[in-house]
Amino acid sequence: MLERISISVQTADFDLAAEYARLAADASIGAIVQFVGRVRERCDGHMVRSLHLEHYPGMSEKVLHEIAGRAMARWDLLGIRIVHRVGRLEPADQIVLVQVAATHRAAAFEAAEALMDLLKTEAPFWKQEATPDGARWLDARETDERAAQRWRKGTT
Amino acid sequence: MLILYFGRLREAFGCGSEARAVPQEATVAGLLRELRLRGGVWEKELARDGTFRVAVDQTVAAVDAPLADASEVAIFPPVTGG
Numbered sequence: 030m031l032e033r034i035s036i037s038v039q040t041a042d043f044d045l046a047a048e049y050a051r052l053a054a055d056a057s058i059g060a061i062v063q064f065v066g067r068v069r070e071r072c073d074g075h076m077v078r079s080l081h082l083e084h085y086p087g088m089s090e091k092v093l094h095e096i097a098g099r100a101m102a103r104w105d106l107l108g109i110r111i112v113h114r115v116g117r118l119e120p121a122d123q124i125v126l127v128q129v130a131a132t133h134r135a136a137a138f139e140a141a142e143a144l145m146d147l148l149k150t151e152a153p154f155w156k157q158e159a160t161p162d163g164a165r166w167l168d169a170r171e172t173d174e175r176a177a178q179r180w181r182k183g184t185t
Numbered sequence: 186m187l188i189l190y191f192g193r194l195r196e197a198f199g200c201g202s203e204a205r206a207v208p209q210e211a212t213v214a215g216l217l218r219e220l221r222l223r224g225g226v227w228e229k230e231l232a233r234d235g236t237f238r239v240a241v242d243q244t245v246a247a248v249d250a251p252l253a254d255a256s257e258v259a260i261f262p263p264v265t266g267g
Contacts, residue, residue, distance in 0.1 A: 084266070113267075151245075154265065168265070169262070169263035
């Protein structure tokens with residue numbers, strides 16, 4: 030039986046096919062939406078050599094559990110899986126997986142988008158890029174905050 | 186009480202964690218006031234209009250949050266994961 034919420038914060042890569050197979054055995058699931066965030070080779074006009082992802086151990090897992098719990102309460106879902114990597118990553122590496130299983134697609138699509146928006150603005154992870162000009166901490170984006178804000182309306 | 190710093194702030198302060206007594210004024214604001222008294226980068230990064238966040242026992246907290254029963258306080262920049 031699947032756990033309804035499964036969260037991993039890890040240095041190791043994840044295997045998308047294996048993650049999908051874990052859900053595919055459950056015949057009650059009619060829709061699976063999967064999002065993978067990756068390291069881009071170019072950011073704000075400069076080349077990225079590598080990315081270092083730092084997190085707040087304990088709180089990062091806790092916040093991911095909380096936002097998954099909020100999504101389970103809001104949409105009619107069968108399961109949520111989130112994997113977030115930390116440590117040193119290179120361009121084209123996978124950073125994050127959000128997987129949402131539901132009976133129907135509408136809830137799965139919407140919940141996956143909300144989970145990513147909330148993850149990007151609430152989960153305590155920080156990116157530092159190594160560029161040809163040296164290391165640089167990424168700044169939070171106002172557009173990410175606005176995207177997350179729409180899922181917070183009417184909730185506490 | 187354990188104080189943790191992350192990301193750009195950890196680097197700026199040259200410090201990832203430190204043990205401190207609960208501040209005289211046992212709130213987040215009281216702790217920030219004490220840390221600002223160190224001057225320099227502490228005063229600059231933790232300025233009243235700064236963009237840092239504070240978590241008390243792993244939950245994001247406002248400046249008036251009490252610290253009397255807190256065991257862990259973290260100060261960090263706005264998050265940039267995902």
